[in-house]
Amino acid sequence: MGELTQIEVEIVEEKAPQMVRFVGIFQSIIGLVAMGVGVLLLAPLVGPFIAGEINFGSFAGILILNTMPMILFGLWLFNIGRSVYKVFAHEFPWIIYANIIYFGLLVWIGGSLPYLAIGSLVAILLLFTPSVRSYWWKLFKEDLGPRMKELRYSLYLIRRSPLVVVGVVIILGYVFIALTVNLWAPYGPTERIWTETLQAPSPTHIWGTDQNGGDIFSMVMWATRIDLRIALTVVSVALIIGTFLGAAAGYFGGAVDEVVMRITDVFFAFPGLILAMAIVSALGERNLDNIAIALMVVWWPTYARLVRGQVLIERERLYVEAARSVGASDFRILLTHILPNTVQPVIVQATLDLGGVLLTAAGLSFIGFGAEAGTAEWGLMIATGQDHFTFYWLVFYPGIAILLCALAFNLVGDGVRDILDPKLRRR
Amino acid sequence: MMTMTESDNEIHDSQDEIHTLEPDVILDVRGLKTSFYTYEGVVKALDGVSVQLKKGQTLAFVGETGCGKSVTAKSIMRLVDSPGVIEAGEVVFRDRTLDKEEVISDLLKLSEDEMRHIRGNRIAIVFQDPATYPNPVFRVGDQIAEVISLHQNLAEEALVMKIDRLEETLAENPQAPNAEEIKEKISEYKSQLDDPPPPTDDDKKKVAKKKAVEMLKMVRMPSPEEIANQYPHELSGGMRQRALIAMSLSCNPQILICDEATTALDVTVQAQVLNLLNELKADFDSSIIIITHDLGVVAETCTHVAVMYAGVVVEYASTDELFSDPVHPYTSGLLRAIPKLTEKVDRLLQIKGMVPNLITPPTGCRFHPRCEFATSICSEQRPPREEVKPGHLVECFHPQGSVKGRR
Amino acid sequence: MKWSTMRLRDYVIRRIFLSIPVIIGVLAITFVLAYVVGNPLALYVDERTTPDAYAAIRLEHGLDEPIYVQFFLYLRNLFAGDWGYSNTARMDVIPTIQRYFPATIELAIVSMIIAVVIGIPLGIISATKKDKLTDHVTRVIALAGVSMPIFWFALMLKYLFYFQFFMWGLPFLPEGGRYSFIYVDYTPITNFVLLDAVLTLNGVLFFDALIHFVMPAMCLGYIFLAIITRMMRSSMLEVLKEDYITLARSKGLTERVVIYRHALRNAMIPTVTVIGLAFGGLITGAVLTETIFSWPGLGRWAVAAILTSDIPSINAFTILVAIIFVSANLIVDLIYATLDPRIRYG
Secondary structure: OOOOOOOOOOOOOOOOOHHHHHHHHHHHHHHHHHHHHHHHHHHHHHHHHHOOOOOHHHHHHHHHHHHHHHHHHHHHHHHHHHHHHOOOHHHHHHHHHHHHHHHHHHHHHOOOHHHHHHHHHHHHHHHOOHHHHHHHHHHHHHHHHHHHHHHHHHHHHHHHOHHHHHHHHHHHHHHHHHHHHHHHOOOOOOOOOOOOOOOOOOOOOOOOEOOOOOEHHHHHHHHHHHHHHHHHHHHHHHHHHHHHHHHHHHHHOHHHHHHHHHHHHHHHOOOHHHHHHHHHHHHOOOOHHHHHHHHHHHHHHHHHHHHHHHHHHHHOOHHHHHHHHOOOOHHHHHHHHHHHHHHHHHHHHHHHHHHHHHHHHHHHHHHOOOOOOOOOOHHHHHHHHHHHOOOHHHHHHHHHHHHHHHHHHHHHHHHHHHHHOOOOOOO | OHHHHHHHHHHHHHHHOOOOOOOOEEEEEEEEEEEEEEOOEEEEEEEEEEEEEEOOOEEEEEOOOOOOHHHHHHHHOOOOOOOEEEEEEEEEEEEEOOOOOEEEEEHHHOOHHHHHHHEOOOEEEEOOOOOOOOOOOOOHHHHHHHHHHHHOOOHHHHHHHHHHHHHHHHHHOOOOOOHHHHHHHHHHHHHHHHOOOOOOHHHHHHHHHHHHHHHHHHOOOOOHHHHHOOOHHHOOHHHHHHHHHHHHHOOOOOEEEEEOOOOOOOHHHHHHHHHHHHHHHHHHOOEEEEEOOOHHHHHHHOOEEEEEEOOEEEEEEEHHHHHHOOOOHHHHHHHHOOOOOOOOOOOOOOOOOOOOOOOOOOOOOOOHHHOOOOOHHHHHOOOOEEEEEOOEEEEOOOOOHHHOOOO | OHHHHHHHHHHHHHHHHHHHHHHHHHHHHHHHHHHHHOOOOOOOOOOOOOHHHHHHHHHHOOOOOOHHHHHHHHHHHHHOOOOOEEOOOOEEHHHHHHHHHHHHHHHHHHHHHHHHHHHHHHHHHHHHOOOOHHHHHHHHHHHHHHHOOHHHHHHHHHHHHHHHHHHOOOOOOOOOOOOOOOOOOOOOOOOOHHHHHHHOOOHHHHHHHHHHHHHHHHHHHHHHHHHHHHHHHHHHHHHHOOHHHHHHHHOOOOHHHHHHHHHHHHHHHHHHHHHHHHHHHHHHHHHHHOOOOOOOOHHHHHHHHHHOOOHHHHHHHHHHHHHHHHHHHHHHHHHHHHHOOOHHHO
């Protein structure tokens, strides 16, 4: 019924201008550099590890925490470059997103690495030069229209659920504290005033002091950095590993699927904290890095299962069939067609898990793993405070900090799940 | 649901209002308006639907997807889910009680309790998708028995069942030591038959289950005893649909609404179900409302047709009349769009344009943007309902067919 | 009828067989953790151990064998009941478990009962009153429970009901333990205090033990109440949108019957899964709270073992918990199959 809207099919010219090719190559180089950075992070440890000077735990820590994510990320950046070189117009915007994430990652790791980020900025700027822009901008804008409409509807739904707004505000508050605590905290994270131990909350120490004279308020604030960082790294690494394995399992099926799924079965046979406990005690050394590793090992199967399930659904969709029929490679289909469609549930799960990881990490700390005594870390503060539990402020404030933070992540995760759920998203 | 329960209180008082109905008419829908309050705006799904159903008729609602057929059915049953609200209108229903007394009432003004007495009992509905409508965790027989024991007293049946069972034991073993006792019991029960005592829950359940099996037999289900003990997912689509029909017929309703009841079935099963419905209508002395977009179904089974467009009944007539002399341009468009087996055409005919957005429906006649006969008045005023021929009602300024140009 | 029971039995058998590889995987992981990643000799050696002595110890423990032989030996020992010596409890692991297990299980069961009895109705009410005040309050209570560090909650309860009530001169709850051994006479029979009290008709002991249960059970119970309430609410909301609910309403059933008969049975299906998972979580919670309430259970033992790097105890605890967890999941799957007739034919 009615006239069909004419779909304008834009045929990409055979000969793309040099500039587009250049941007592609440039982006690929950024990817290669990122992979190099990953390797370099591990390099200084290889010798000592072989010589037996450092233990498996620290080595694995660097490998899993820094090297693997960086190399995988580099691979992704490289692949975007390749797609741009081949003039797949709809992949141009990915340069922007990926480079922004890359920039953040470099700043996160710190050192002299942020200088490398200049390359990312150049890549983004190059994207907006007129000859390159003409290739993707129109498509991008057309693509953006319906997305913006959905986004506006989502924002409307968020406004209608005040709990999500509360959660977002709390999270932003925590992030703000973590970023700026060095500017305004009254005391340093390990500063002790030996003459003022176990003081009740007062104007000088608004949340009191602990048995060693540490200012509880300052310590709780400083701990924001450590705890948020653990939660973020654990979830992001678990997410990368889990997504990778889950996608492979779901897409290729057969033996790969069987192996990955049986492994996740075994991991799901343990309650998270107990397995993490066993891993940390096997790793021997007690520090925050080992907690992080243990939690990643515990958490990746969640994502593997989630992504596998989604991939299984998406794999059968017609658009995948269409992509396959025009000769797209498996890797390409998986990366550009299937995975973007699994993002929503993964994001929701990750948000909820940020709270879960935070709680489990604090629990591990409380049992006696984790940071060395005296570190400003919430779980540890409660653990040391339990011997003096009649001085409630030692335990109360760090606990409230954990509770609020986990609550905020849960509020947001919960709300966002309802908002994104197509079943509940009736207008 | 919420909204309806809330508005119960104010409606309750106006119970005494006397509704009138022409004889024979069993359901009269007058100016029914239902809206859905959504993010994008108020969807006026029904905008003054008026239609009559007479006793023994089979009435069809036809129209394109989204024209409000199902909403009409759900509004009659007061089953519109939030965010939908029934805003105005009357649904006057002639209720025959057991003692043949007639009660005429507006369903929209009944209390929730009174309405529950109507639902499933006086007016029953069969829904579109047999895959999702039966409750997956209950046995088919139990689901049917549930309606029966809810709406029927079953006292007499329970008593008869007891007597039968005792007589059976007696017949099997006449020399039993307690034979005298049993005989006494039987005569005691028989004396109660005129005024049976309320049955125990257990007896009621058993009788209801037995009746459920009977109902399954009635809808031509093979081996009904076995089916009654199976779960819905063990049945095929056609069988499930028949089970749903059995469920809705089990209280001998005066009106059976079939909301696209045959759409999800394949053609042969569809024919079986339709024949079944027609036979059952005669057996049970009920009236049927069929909601469909399949004009073939209409021609085969219905006595009357109401054509809906964008929340309005634009034309109402008997089936023969409507098919031979469509008056509303939309109806004739619909009929022309049916491909004919005997002709070969390059391109099937269609009605130009799309069903309008009901948040901002066209002014005046809702069909005018797509109508080839539209004039300026069509966009300014809503056409009044007019009886162009006896029993043939149309809402149109420019009626076509045999009455063309009368205005 | 007979046919479907047959199917159910087949399903049970299949499901039990499926959990065998999982148990083997569990044992493999614990083996890898204890023998490959960790150093099983950590307790026997220090910096003064000479290389020769070290080699002798390795030989003695069979650590020079190839890894698969070691794994086989490990399995053989486990199945033979030789789970090693628990340095923490100063006796063999198996009797240690027998001693501590009832305390933890009893606590878990009492907490679970509290959580289920309150959580399920709360979830239903929240779902049926969606977006009303009741719903908002219930959601916040539930979300707070999910986000609560359980050890912190335990300490706060202890501070309030033990210390602060004592300071205020109110009747206060006992600080910890399972019963007041000072003035209650108790000889364990089954080691489940409440059960023993009932068996011996000892009212004083029963009441005393109950008082001791209040704080730990409140603490564990609240967390799981939160999980159950949340799950119940969301699955109830989902079920209430289903077509068969419309059908149930169209039959003329009252809202009560629609919710408690037609919707509840369907909504319970996912909730039961969560209850099973939560049972594993209860053991986790026990690890974090038993120390605080001096509850003589597995959790307290495990934490003590961790602090002294007592590998056999940690290993045994891990295996035990995994087995409990797997069995809980098995039971849940069976309940699931009885609740949802579709499962057995899947």
